[in-house]
Amino acid sequence: MDDDVLTTLKILIIGESGVGKSSLLLRFTDDTFDPEIAATIGVDFKVKTLTVDGNKAKLAIWDTAGQERFRTLTPSYYRGAQGVILVYDVSSRNSFNRLEQWLSELETFSTKQDIVKMLVGNKIDKDKKEVDRNEGLKFARKHQMLFIEASAKTREGVQCAFEELVEKIIQTPGLWESDSQPKGVSLTDTGSAAVNSCAGYCSLV
Amino acid sequence: MLVTSDLQPELSQSSVRTTMAEGGEEESEVFEITDFTTASEWERFVARIEEVINEWKLANLAPGPPLLKGELSTGEWEDRSEVVTFADVRFGMTLHRLKEKQQVQTPGDMEEEDCQPQAIQDLLAMENDFPPRAHCLCRWFGVRSFVVLAPGGHSDSIQSESKASLLLSSISIAVNNTGCSVPVFVQTQQKWRRMYQGVCEGGGLRTNYDMVHLKRIPPQYDHLAGLLDVFKSKIACPLPALPPVTVSVRFTYILSDWTQSAWTQEPPDFDIPYGGNVGGAEFGKLPFGALEDPVSELHLSTTWPCLSEEMIVDNSVYSDLDPLQAPQWSVRVRMTDNPQCLLGDYLSEFVKICHSLESTDQLLGGLVLDDDDKDPSRDVSAALQRLTEPSPLPLPTISDVVSNMKTRTKFRRKEAPIGGELLNMILQFLFPDAALEGFPRAEKPSTEQGGEKQDTAEYKETYRQYKSSPEGSLVYQLALCMCVVNSNHGGLRAVAHLWQEFVLEMRYRWENNYSIPGLPEGSPDMSACLLLQKLQMLNCCIQRKTAREARMKEAANQQASAAAAVQDKPARGSTSAGSDGWDVEDSDEEFFECETEMEMETEENIASNSDADSAQNNTLPKGKVASNSQPSNDRTNMHKSESAVSFKDTVTSQPEGRLKQCGDLCLLDSSEPLYIPITQEPGPMTEDMLEQHAEVLAKLGTSAEGAHLRARMQSACLLSDMEAFKAANPACKLEDFVRWYSPRDWIEEPLTDETGQRVLKGELSPRMRIPGNMWCEVWDSARPVPARKQKRLFDDTKEAEKVLHFLAALRPAQVALQLTPMLVHAAILRVEEEGETSPPALATMLAQIQARASKVLRAPNMDAQKCEDLMELVRQVTLVETVIARARSLRAKFNTEKARSDDGAQELERFVSSLLEQPEVKVIGAGRGPAGTVIHKLFATAQKAAHSFDDDDHSPSEHRAELDSCPDFPRPAGREYILRTTVPRPCPVSRPCPQRMFCTLIKEDFRLAGAFTSDTTFM
């Protein structure tokens, strides 16, 4: 069944509690919105296959609890992730202010060097807006992240966020494909030029 | 007659022409059908060659611009190959072509017959004589583009004269028919003899390439005079007086006896640091350097680029060709093949043992006296253990740990791979906190070793990059010791022995509450290697166990003294966190409780100093593991039987396990302040534990039930916190808990009440209000139990045993594999430490090694492929080590150090650096420049040494005279001459045609390669 799947990618969703991480994921995987989704305990997990640029990728998405108390546990799951979605709530200034801390935690616990990061400002359907789009943009630029505003409720931007992220991961060499070893410059030739009978100094010895 | 293989292709060719293209000219207007149905094998062969020539577009090419100086060597060459067959014999047909710098040549735009082929023009060009690196045909004939037809198989060769001439006629016909302007050669004789014959034709000229190869230099041709005779006789000039011949000469001298400047780099001393005589601190260093001179020979080529035959004398009795006077000098060095290099040797020996399958028992079996390792039940319990839950998951525990108490191994001393004294030294080096014999141990903070440089980000990156362990940490040092022990003290057996000792030390420390030194503080660092994580885990266990036992002891003491100190009670009570008089309640237990709390609080503050979170988050300080070893008292049992609903009414029950007040929040249903409870720390995890967790969690699938089950499995921590909260706030409800624990789920809105006052009205967020959601569910099942009376979330005993089992179960080869990241890391640092910057390519090589190491070491696989990748890495490290050794050897030989004051120093340094990177280096100023002077001296010294050695039986005075007269240079090992002229051939009215002969005179290799051109117009 998964024969044509190019690769399995590990994606992580992090951010303050209640910003809508689980809702975004549910929107992406099941295309529904459930206002009664329970606050995540520990980590949750979903799978979805996605085709980007003709490449089929299986996404293993880990949804983490934003709740403070679970934070001693969840960072363990950052390990090996190729992509991360960092979510804030555009109607909550506080959730935006905490982004730096989330990033530094990610820095500490992720193991891949070129992990692709995407910033998502969620809940843009709400009237009350505390964080301007430009602030999100600025933050993303500063930290070399992808950026999008979205709403799990209205589905706006959700699919796109995941697709962009995956595309970027696939474009990042060394992040997902099996390692192709670079060939080293060879100084060996200098040592034994006479070995190759015609290319080297062949008139002597 | 010397030149034997005069094949007269002209003859055979003209005969073929008549058979193949009979009357071609006359019939050219007639529509022609080429019928090959009756063609012979040979005709098909020729046709195929023509086909390839056409396919490669080699016909009627206009000559390109003259070659730049040295372009034959420095330019880029391209090759194309096709297979052609003659009957069932396969031939490889290969085009070698120098890529044009400026593209001027378009195929087919030169229709005029007049144009002389490039190769014929190039016969006279002198810019590329004696190229340092080129195909031998370039060297001999100065060609920049040519086709070679050679027998396909490695052993195939064209031995017979008749076959050779048949081939030669075939290519002549093909060249002629196609108008190919590139020379075509056939290779004859055994391949190693490099015998070629060929032809080039165009513009009314034809060059025949021919060759003589002998094993000995005939005496009459052992000098320029003789060679000129051959050249002239071969040209058979039709003019009465031959125009003068131009001569280029190169003599090559070999220096292999370095006498004075022999390999001086002091070989790293094995015996002192690694033999066990000196301080064990030396174990922390990998050896570096070559054990033999990596430079074996120096070849000096002295060149006279353009002489007229009339100007020089070089005959059997006299020669003008004095190397010191030669206008051009160039040097190449022969390096020793794979010189023995210490770092490379140590590394490769270590990586080699990663393949081994032997177990510790097999290696040390007979030596170990106590062998409870063999208890089969141990493995079973371990296997079961692996299935049971890693700490925070409430999966059922299938088996309890089999506690396998052991003392250190007792070896029969003499048979141990590592001697007692040495072993003690190593252990002392690894565990500097332990006195030599282990008793008494100084308990001191354990982090200095691993923590020294931890602050700098770059330093942190380095070990993360290789998934290794911080430089100087215990695991790092262990890797270095293992490597040394493997190379010097008995290979795999020694590794097995040291590992066994190491594991026993780990167990000793666990059992006796000594923390392990040289490890970074805190939870396992998943960016480091697994071994470091395991030891960090063990340290966490030791620390928790120590704290737990200390608490128990203190509690016991206090309980004992409590009764005796009743008077102190009020004073102590008032210092406790509570200010509401709750604590004043008179009960021995409450008093004890209060004290314990305070003690734990301070301890917590100390413990959380390293924890960045705690600074920014004072609403949720971490609790401390409470002991569960005390049997729960009756009151807890009573609580157990109470339902959560009825619990609300039991306001009278005593609060327990309070940490501090949560801001100025009060409980919703009473005026009591809301207290943050002391909570349990969730357990640390290593990456393999985490992986198992993740796997278990992922296996539950993505269905709603799966998600629910997943949440339930992870709710242990939530339950524990809720229970602690209930214990600390007897009158609380879920809303209270949420306000502390998840404030974003407590939504407050300003309302105006009946009296017109604005008040804040709060309620749970919608997601918390869903009936039956996990939070309500867990809340309902939570009993009020303070953290210290709860079941431990992290079972340090069990986790420690798991780590110890993991360590003990590793085969020596696996140990080695686990240690390789540190070793590679150390090797890279070791190379960097050498601080070599020359030759410049070193930096590139090192960067490549780093990038490769990062990839290989971070890759999760632990299989044969990994070993291979590691071996390749080791080879690269060895190469860098070799290059550094070469640089040093050359610097010593050219004395760059001593010349430092001169201007020459810089020149010498540059010269040495070029020697390492280029096949051949020009000596600026030839024999008179700074490098030339040194080279001259080197040769002269070697000559003197050689003579004084030979002439032992002469009298001293004779000897002196002999020495004085001995020439500074030996006889040249090789001599090369290029003779050129332009002569009308075959008859006096023919156009003048370029002629060239290349001569190589080596002791056992005499070669004349002639290219003789004649005008075909009037034949």
Ligand SMILES: Nc1nc2c(ncn2[C@@H]2O[C@H](COP(=O)(O)OP(=O)(O)OP(=O)(O)O)[C@@H](O)[C@H]2O)c(=O)[nH]1
């Ligand atoms: N209006 C609006 N509400 C949203 C949106 N996304 C999520 N929510 C609501 O926000 C609340 C929290 O959503 P969750 O998805 O549970 O938040 P979370 O980030 O997973 O929270 P934790 O699991 O505690 O980390 C829920 O009540 C959702 O209904 C959105 O796009 N628009």
Ligand SMILES: [Mg+2]
């Ligand atoms: Mg969630």
